[in-house]
Amino acid sequence: MYLSEQTRQKIMELRDRYPARLAAVLPVLHLVYDEFGYLGTDQLDEAADALGISRLDMNETASFYTLFPKHKVGKYLIQVCDNISCALRGADNLVSYLESKLGIKVGGTTPDGLFTLWTVECLGSCGTAPMMQVNDKYYERLTREKVDKLLEAWRNSK
Amino acid sequence: MTNKILFKYIDHPDQDKIATYIENGGYLALRKALKEFKPEELVELIKKSGLRGRGGAGFPTGLKWSFLPKNMNKPIYLIINADESEPGTFKDRQLMEYNPHQLLEGTIIAAYAIKCHLVFIYIRGEFAYCAQQISRAIQEASSHGFVGKNILGSGFDLDIHIYRGGGAYICGEETSLMESIEGRRALSRQKPPFPAIEGLWACPTIINNVETISNIPHIINNGAEWFASIGMAKSVGTKIYCLSGHVKRPGNYELPMGVSLRELIYEYGGGIIDDYALKAVIPGGSSVPILRADEIDVKMDFESLAEKGSMLGSAGVIVMHDGTCMVAALQKLVKFYEHESCGKCSPCREGTNWMNKILKRMLAGEGRPEDVDLLYDVASNIIGNTVCPLGDAAAMPVMSFIRKFRDEFDNICGGGKPYGTISFPFR
Ligand SMILES: Cc1cc2nc3c(=O)[nH]c(=O)nc-3n(C[C@H](O)[C@H](O)[C@H](O)COP(=O)(O)O)c2cc1C
Numbered sequence: 001m002y003l004s005e006q007t008r009q010k011i012m013e014l015r016d017r018y019p020a021r022l023a024a025v026l027p028v029l030h031l032v033y034d035e036f037g038y039l040g041t042d043q044l045d046e047a048a049d050a051l052g053i054s055r056l057d058m059n060e061t062a063s064f065y066t067l068f069p070k071h072k073v074g075k076y077l078i079q080v081c082d083n084i085s086c087a088l089r090g091a092d093n094l095v096s097y098l099e100s101k102l103g104i105k106v107g108g109t110t111p112d113g114l115f116t117l118w119t120v121e122c123l124g125s126c127g128t129a130p131m132m133q134v135n136d137k138y139y140e141r142l143t144r145e146k147v148d149k150l151l152e153a154w155r156n157s158k
Numbered sequence: 159m160t161n162k163i164l165f166k167y168i169d170h171p172d173q174d175k176i177a178t179y180i181e182n183g184g185y186l187a188l189r190k191a192l193k194e195f196k197p198e199e200l201v202e203l204i205k206k207s208g209l210r211g212r213g214g215a216g217f218p219t220g221l222k223w224s225f226l227p228k229n230m231n232k233p234i235y236l237i238i239n240a241d242e243s244e245p246g247t248f249k250d251r252q253l254m255e256y257n258p259h260q261l262l263e264g265t266i267i268a269a270y271a272i273k274c275h276l277v278f279i280y281i282r283g284e285f286a287y288c289a290q291q292i293s294r295a296i297q298e299a300s301s302h303g304f305v306g307k308n309i310l311g312s313g314f315d316l317d318i319h320i321y322r323g324g325g326a327y328i329c330g331e332e333t334s335l336m337e338s339i340e341g342r343r344a345l346s347r348q349k350p351p352f353p354a355i356e357g358l359w360a361c362p363t364i365i366n367n368v369e370t371i372s373n374i375p376h377i378i379n380n381g382a383e384w385f386a387s388i389g390m391a392k393s394v395g396t397k398i399y400c401l402s403g404h405v406k407r408p409g410n411y412e413l414p415m416g417v418s419l420r421e422l423i424y425e426y427g428g429g430i431i432d433d434y435a436l437k438a439v440i441p442g443g444s445s446v447p448i449l450r451a452d453e454i455d456v457k458m459d460f461e462s463l464a465e466k467g468s469m470l471g472s473a474g475v476i477v478m479h480d481g482t483c484m485v486a487a488l489q490k491l492v493k494f495y496e497h498e499s500c501g502k503c504s505p506c507r508e509g510t511n512w513m514n515k516i517l518k519r520m521l522a523g524e525g526r527p528e529d530v531d532l533l534y535d536v537a538s539n540i541i542g543n544t545v546c547p548l549g550d551a552a553a554m555p556v557m558s559f560i561r562k563f564r565d566e567f568d569n570i571c572g573g574g575k576p577y578g579t580i581s582f583p584f585r
Contacts, residue, residue: 017319018319019233019276019359020340020341020359021341022340022341022342023339023340023341024341025341026321026322026323026324026338026339026341027321027322029324030283030322057341060342060343061341061342061343063343064324064326064343064344065283065323065324065325065326066324066325066326066497067283067284067323067324067325067326068324068325082490083245083444083490083491083494084245084246084403084440084444084476084487084490084491084494085245085246085402085403085474085476087487087490087580087581087582088402088403088404088476088477088478088482088487088580088582089402089403089582090582090583090584090585091584092580092581092582092584093581093582093583093584094584096584097584121243121245121327121494121497121498122243122244122245122246122444122494123284124242124243124247124248124250124251124282124284124285125248125251126245126246126247126248126400126402126403126408126474126476127248127400127401127402127408127409127410128248128408128409129402129408130584133284136286136287137286137287138287142584143584143585144584144585
C-alpha cells in the first residue's frame, strides 16, 4: 500500500463526480502528486484500482503530462522558465547562476536531496521575468540577491 | 489614461473578496440577466455588442453561442479556457488572481444564456494560486446563492467544476482540451464537427477564454451599444496587452482595441531598456509573425495586424532590442513547439524536431549555407498540414523570422559571428 487512506478516500469520491469516470484521471494525478511530489508506477496502479479504471488508461494519460515528475525529486523542485520573454530578461544566466550556487547541472538533484533544478517552458509570468517556480509557488522579478536569500532560507529550513 | 473595464479595480486590494466585489457593483449584472433577459435575448445582446474571442482567434462570441443546436435533449457544456500557455501571454492569470468573481459572474451569465448546467473551468496546472482564488470565489458565490440550485430564485441551476491541467500547452487548443477533460492523452480532434455541435462527450459545448467571459457582466450592465462604441469598427471593447521583453515597464495594459503598437511600447512600456534601439516585436504571442522595428506604426486590433501580415493572437507583445540574436531567439520559440507538439500529426511532430535541430546546428556554428532554405522549407511543409493549428503556430514564426531577418541566418550559416545574443545579463 502506497497511497494514504486520505488520498484513497479522495479518489473514491471522484469516481462519480463527473459525467464519465475517466474524467477523474487528471484530478487523481494531482492528488497522487500532492501526496508524493511525483508519480510512481506503483502509486498510479493503486490509484487506478481505487478509481476503478484500468491501469493502462491511468498510465497512458499520466505519461502525457509533463507537470508531474515521474520519479522522486528534491524537496525543492526549482523550475526556471527559459522561454523567450524570460530569456530576454536574463533567464539563461539565471540558470547558470543557480547551477553554480547549487553545484548541479540542469536536471540534477543536490546530494542532500534538497534541490532539483529544471528548465521549463513558459509559465505565464513574462511581465515579471526572470522567474522560477519552486514547488507550487512562483518567484518573480528575480535578482541575484533575491535568489541568494531564497536559497539560504530553504537551506536553513532543513 | 483611458477607462479600464476589466482592470478597473486592479489597485483595490480586496477586489478578490465577494464583499468588496459586490460593493463595487458586482453581481448586479447577474441579477439583471436572470430577471430581465431570456437566454436567447442574451445571445442576441452579446452578438450585438460585437464581442470577439480573446483566446487568439477573435471569433464572434455571440455567433459561436448561436451555433448550439436548438431543442436537443443532450446536456450543453461550457468550458472556460484558462490554460494560458502561449509564450508572452499572462493576462488571464492576472484576471483570475485579482478578480475571480468577475470571471465567475460572466461564467454564470454565459451558462444561463446557452442553457448550460455544468461548467468546467480548465486552469493550467501550474496556476495553483489561480485555482485557489477561483475555488474560494465559487464557495463564496455559492453561499450567496449565485451558484447551485435555483440561482436567485430564477429556477436556473448551475454547477461549476475547476479542472486543473497537467502542464501541456496543447490543452489550450479547444479540441485537445476536451480530450484532456475526458481523461485521455490530449491529442487534438478533427473539426468539423465543431464543439458547439459535438464537443465534450459528444454533447454541444461552448469554449471561451477567461478574458472573453470577464467582459460579459460589463456588457450586461452598460449595454451592447456602449461596448461596441469602444475601440475600432470591427475589433471592439478593450484588450489586455501583455508587454514583455526589452521594455522598461513590462506588464499588462488594458487599453481600447486599436492602440498603436508604437504607443504601447514607448508610452506605456516606457521605451527600450539600457538605451538600446528596438529591433523587432512579436505582437500577439509566440505563434504570430514577427514585425521589424520599422513596422510598429500599426494599430493593435485583429484587422490592422492582419493587414500587416501578422495577427493580434493572444496580444502577447514580445519586444526585442538590437542586441538580440534573431537565430537564437527563434530557437527559443521552436524548442517550445517541439516540446509541446502532441505528436498526433507527423508534419508537426517530426518537423518541429528537425527545425530545432537545424537551429541548434546554426547556433553551434555548424550551419551550412543551404540550411536557411531547408529550415524555411520544413516550416512551409508543416503549415496547413496538421489537424490543429499548433503546426501553423510553430511554422509562422520560423517563416517570418527568416523573411524579415534573412541576413542574420545567412551570416551565421556562412561562418559569421552572430549579430547579438539571447544570453542576457542576470544581475
Ligand atoms: C495550440 C493552441 C493553443 C491555444 N491555447 C489557448 C489558451 O491557452 N487559452 C485560450 O483561451 N485559447 C487558446 N487557444 C484557442 C482555443 O482553441 C479557442 O479558440 C479559444 O479558447 C476560444 O475562446 P474565445 O472564442 O473566447 O477566444 C489555443 C489554440 C491553439 C491552436
